[in-house]
Amino acid sequence: NAGVTQTPKFQVLKTGQSMTLQCAQDMNHEYMSWYRQDPGMGLRLIHYSVGAGITDQGEVPNGYNVSRSTTEDFPLRLLSAAPSQTSVYFCASRPGGGTEAFFGQGTRLTVV
Amino acid sequence: ELKVEQNPLFLSMQEGKNYTIYCNYSTTSDRLYWYRQDPGKSLESLFVLLSNGAVKQEGRLMASLDTKARLSTLHITAAVHDLSATYFCAVDRSGTNAGKSTFGDGTTLTVKP
Numbered sequence: 001n002a003g004v005t006q007t008p009k010f011q012v013l014k015t016g017q018s019m020t021l022q023c024a025q026d027m028n029h030e031y032m033s034w035y036r037q038d039p040g041m042g043l044r045l046i047h048y049s050v051g052a053g054i055t056d057q058g059e060v061p062n063g064y065n066v067s068r069s070t071t072e073d074f075p076l077r078l079l080s081a082a083p084s085q086t087s088v089y090f091c092a093s094r095p096g097g098g099t100e101a102f103f104g105q106g107t108r109l110t111v112v
Numbered sequence: 113e114l115k116v117e118q119n120p121l122f123l124s125m126q127e128g129k130n131y132t133i134y135c136n137y138s139t140t141s142d143r144l145y146w147y148r149q150d151p152g153k154s155l156e157s158l159f160v161l162l163s164n165g166a167v168k169q170e171g172r173l174m175a176s177l178d179t180k181a182r183l184s185t186l187h188i189t190a191a192v193h194d195l196s197a198t199y200f201c202a203v204d205r206s207g208t209n210a211g212k213s214t215f216g217d218g219t220t221l222t223v224k225p
Contacts, residue, residue, distance in 0.1 A: 042116075042215040042216050042218050043155075043200070043215040044215075045213065045214070045215075059214075090154065092155075097143065098143050098204070101147075101157065101202075102157070103155045105154050
């Protein structure tokens with residue numbers, strides 16, 4: 001049982017490049033979310049999903065896209081990377097509302 | 113907009129001492145979570161609190177929830193070095209936004225010998 005798997009673990013991008021951060025979970029959880037964590041700060045919600053085919057914006061959605069075609073996968077796309085998107089990105093899943101979230105190991109992204 | 117505030121943000125304490133971390137939130141919710149994060153690591157769940165007056169305990173940590181005061185506390189009893197970490201509270205929105213969790217900024221705890 002792998003839990004929540006994020007790839008890659010580290011990534012360096014040049015300004016303007018695009019890329020996709022992958023997130024997969026094998027726990028059949030309905031809810032999945034993407035957060036970013038900046039130094040000394042809490043987690044800010046980028047996008048979330050309450051089931052396959054359903055996504056919604058969080059607090060800081062600009063510059064990011066998501067889709068949820070399957071229960072297992074929730075990729076995060078950076079459309080045109082900017083230095084302000086340098087951060088650690090966490091994907092999380094949980095069975096539903098009122099349940100604990102399980103986090104992936106994070107992706108450390110640097111945009112130069 | 114739901115705001116979650118933790119205090120203190122930094123806490124340095126001696127082994128054996130007791131202390132409490134506070135988590136205040138701005139709108140009605142009865143779903144609150146505590147997580148722990150070690151440096152450079154991911155987050156792991158500590159407690160899930162789902163009703164007014166809920167109390168959960170695990171080892172030297174005890175969490176409680178007062179939904180009327182919109183306040184949760186994480187109490188540390190007789191701290192040990194292994195408890196050094198950053199602790200986050202998170203609150204679910206209610207209603208149609210129930211999939212959204214808002215996190216506090218975290219409390220970085222350092223336990224010294």
